[in-house]
Amino acid sequence: MIPLVxxxxxxxxxxxxxxxxxxxxxxxxxxxxxxxxxxxAANINLVAFNKYLGTPDGMGxxxxxxxxxxxxxxxxxxxxxxxxxxxxxxxxxxxxxTLMKE
Numbered sequence: 246m247i248p249l250v251x252x253x254x255x256x257x258x259x260x261x262x263x264x265x266x267x268x269x270x271x272x273x274x275x276x277x278x279x280x281x282x283x284x285x286a287a288n289i290n291l292v293a294f295n296k297y298l299g300t301p302d303g304m305g306x307x308x309x310x311x312x313x314x315x316x317x318x319x320x321x322x323x324x325x326x327x328x329x330x331x332x333x334x335x336x337x338x339x340x341x342x343t344l345m346k347e
Contacts, residue, residue, distance in 0.1 A: 252293035259286035284316045
């Protein structure tokens with residue numbers, strides 16, 4: 246059986262990679278992928294803590310499914326906004342998003 250600490254380290258690593266990617270990427274699609282990494286790190290924590298410390302009712306998995314559904318909805322809304330801005334500005338980099346300055 247794999248110890249809980251391994252899952253926590255994996256989740257922390259994914260979270261750190263996601264934060265680094267979200268803060269350093271200039272491409273908007275890369276930022277969305279980084280946000281998905283952060284949410285996947287949260288899912289790993291939810292499932293791991295439910296397995297090792299939780300009750301047998303599976304609430305960690307239920308919360309994980311809610312996080313997956315919310316992440317899918319956020320990705321769809323984000324991609325719709327990116328497509329709308331790209332049609333207007335022809336840019337996918339965050340430097341080209343100056344809609345509020347005009």
